Amino acid sequence: MKRARKALWRGLLGLALLGAVLWLADPARVLGQLRQAQPGWLLAGLAAAIASNIVSALRWRALARWLGADMGVRDASRWYFQAIGLNALLPGAVLGGDLYRAVVLKRAGQDTLASSWSVVLDRVSGLWMLCAIGGLGAAACAPQLAPVLRLPTGAFVALMLAGTTAWLLLPLALPWLLRAGRGEPSAGGAGWLHRVAAVLAPLRGAVERPDFLAQLLQQATASAAVQVLSAAALAAGGLALGVHIGWAAWAFAIAPIFLMAALPASVGGWGTREAAAVAALAPFGVPAAAAVGVGVIYGLYQLVQGALGALAFGLPGRKP
Numbered sequence: 001m002k003r004a005r006k007a008l009w010r011g012l013l014g015l016a017l018l019g020a021v022l023w024l025a026d027p028a029r030v031l032g033q034l035r036q037a038q039p040g041w042l043l044a045g046l047a048a049a050i051a052s053n054i055v056s057a058l059r060w061r062a063l064a065r066w067l068g069a070d071m072g073v074r075d076a077s078r079w080y081f082q083a084i085g086l087n088a089l090l091p092g093a094v095l096g097g098d099l100y101r102a103v104v105l106k107r108a109g110q111d112t113l114a115s116s117w118s119v120v121l122d123r124v125s126g127l128w129m130l131c132a133i134g135g136l137g138a139a140a141c142a143p144q145l146a147p148v149l150r151l152p153t154g155a156f157v158a159l160m161l162a163g164t165t166a167w168l169l170l171p172l173a174l175p176w177l178l179r180a181g182r183g184e185p186s187a188g189g190a191g192w193l194h195r196v197a198a199v200l201a202p203l204r205g206a207v208e209r210p211d212f213l214a215q216l217l218q219q220a221t222a223s224a225a226v227q228v229l230s231a232a233a234l235a236a237g238g239l240a241l242g243v244h245i246g247w248a249a250w251a252f253a254i255a256p257i258f259l260m261a262a263l264p265a266s267v268g269g270w271g272t273r274e275a276a277a278v279a280a281l282a283p284f285g286v287p288a289a290a291a292v293g294v295g296v297i298y299g300l301y302q303l304v305q306g307a308l309g310a311l312a313f314g315l316p317g318r319k320p
Contacts, residue, residue, distance in 0.1 A: 018271035021278060021292055029289035034296065037240040042297065045236030049301040050308075052229035053084060059125070059222035060101070064118035066215050067206055069110035079104050085306025088268040088299075098123055113202045121203075127259070128171070129223035133231070134255025135164035140248035144283045171216055175207045230254060237297035238290075245284045253280040257295065270299055 022030055057080035061071055071079075082104075083097030098119050105115035138145055139160035146156035178200065206212070234257065235250040260276035261269030274295035281291040 016271070018274055021271065021274045025278065025288035025292045029287075030292050030296070033241050033289050033293040036242070037293075037297070039240075041236045041240035045233045045240065045297065046301050046304060048229050048236060049233035049298075050305060052226050052233060053080060053305060055222060055226050055229065056080060056122075056126070059219065059226065060118060060122040062218060062222070063122050063125070063215075064105065064110075064114070066211075067114040067118050067121075067202055069105055069114040069118055071105060071108060071110070075108070081305060081308070084302060088302045088306045111202070113199060117202050125219045125223045126226060127262075128167070129220065129227050130255055130258055132164050132168050133224070133227050133251050135160050135167065137248050137251025137253070137255070139164070141246075141252050141283075144249070145252070148283055175212065178204045178207060227254065230258065233301060234294065234298055237301070238286075238294045240297065241290050241293045243281070243286055243290050243294060245281070245286065249281075249284045253277070256280045257298075261299075268299065268302060273299060 054077065057077045058073070060080060061073065061076035064071060064076075079101050083101050085097075086100050087097035102116045102119040105118065106112050139157050142153045142157045142160070146153045149156065151159070206215075231247075231250045231254045234254055235247070238245070238250070257273055257276045257280055261273035263269075263272050265272060274292045277291040277295035278288050281294070282288075286294075
């Protein structure tokens with residue numbers, strides 16, 4: 001009951017936020033923007049969103065196999081698109097779909113820890129590259145963004161580039177961090193540390209393999225492709241509504257919009273995504289009604305993909 005109550009409150013919070021954003025942007029104007037959307041750009045955005053998630057499914061499969069949890073391309077695609085449907089309908093943003101992927105991979109006979117780590121690292125890989133591309137986009141949009149923070153343009157660019165570089169190099173410290181955590185446990189904390197060591201064992205074994213850097217490069221390439229396609233989907237939704245801003249602006253905007261949509265405070269990111277779209281696109285002169293429309297269109301892309309996944313691959317069941 002307590003879990004169901006939390007889920008209900010999350011859903012109500014997201015709906016309340018969405019309602020507030022629509023009210024501030026003027027519902028009539030938002031509806032007018034959506035009615036004038038150009039079908040060609042809408043279809044192009046949907047195609048880019050589907051391509052993004054196909055690459056995401058293949059990235060997850062490659063990571064799972066590297067960790068020792070094998071699955072075929074069809075299974076990876078089916079479970080990934082089923083997870084998209086769950087993410088779009090359940091409170092908790094991406095958490096419900098991620099949990100489903102881990103559980104269904106385990107039920108397919110794969111190792112529990114390897115299945116769980118594959119989902120965790122797949123999600124982290126996407127967020128890692130999302131923030132990196134957002135940082136580069138922010139640096140390219142310094143003339144619009146630096147005044148918002150009341151920073152000199154040059155200082156803002158230097159800060160963004162330095163932070164993005166450090167962020168991109170962060171995974172290289174993973175082997176060192178895991179080796180540093182191997183210290184001898186004290187008598188009082190031996191049990192707890194042994195349990196932590198057991199959970200980290202698959203990850204530690206994977207990063208110590210000689211192909212760690214090759215796998216890291218493969219994940220980075222796949223994650224970059226996912227985020228570029230996602231940015232293209234968002235931009236196509238904007239173009240459908242007549243929003244014309246540069247690619248650098250969209251590269252920046254995907255970070256706050258997608259991060260807010262992933263927060264476990266709404267159903268399918270509704271409300272948080274639209275609020276972030278208004279804030280992220282405002283420095284580029286995008287009206288609130290159009291920004292909300294962009295967020296709504298991207299949310300509809302997720303719903304359509306969940307429905308297509310159910311039709312093409314079947315609904316999530318108790319057994320894979």
